[in-house]
Amino acid sequence: MSDNREPNCIFCKIVAGEIPAKLVAEDEHLVAFRDINAQAPTHILVIPRKHAKNILEVADTSLVGHLFSKAGEIAVKEQLQNGFRLVVNTGDDGGQTVHHLHIHILGGRAMSWPPG
Ligand code: AMP
Numbered sequence: 710m711s712d713n714r715e716p717n718c719i720f721c722k723i724v725a726g727e728i729p730a731k732l733v734a735e736d737e738h739l740v741a742f743r744d745i746n747a748q749a750p751t752h753i754l755v756i757p758r759k760h761a762k763n764i765l766e767v768a769d770t771s772l773v774g775h776l777f778s779k780a781g782e783i784a785v786k787e788q789l790q791n792g793f794r795l796v797v798n799t800g801d802d803g804g805q806t807v808h809h810l811h812i813h814i815l816g817g818r819a820m821s822w823p824p825g
Contacts, residue, residue: 761809766810780812793816794813796815
């Protein structure tokens with residue numbers, strides 16, 4: 710359970726089980742669930758249980774490592790060994806719409822570059 714939840718944060722509500730999500734993985738530090746508006750055949754979000762607005766707000770570097778390491782594990786479990794993309798949108802210019810740190814795992818199709 711998050712010990713610093715933000716009352717209006719939709720991802721804090723998912724962590725608390727107050728709104729439903731299709732969970733893919735969880736442990737004491739993180740929760741992973743399917744994106745409600747998938748941009749690829751596989752689109753999963755990995756979030757820390759503890760609220761942090763974005764990557765600039767996380768002091769705990771081991772947590773950041775754990776989130777990325779778990780994202781890789783999940784990608785393999787989802788059969789994305791052929792390739793996938795991890796994305797961390799940050800701030801307004803970065804296209805972040807939910808202000809609770811999250812890693813997107815996108816896969817199941819070939820990705821283009823540059824992103825829009
Ligand atoms: P970003 O634009 O990087 O902040 O990404 C936020 C993501 O959260 C978007 O891809 C949304 O589709 C996704 N999202 C928003 N609300 C939910 C929800 N209730 N369950 C699952 N995914 C969500």
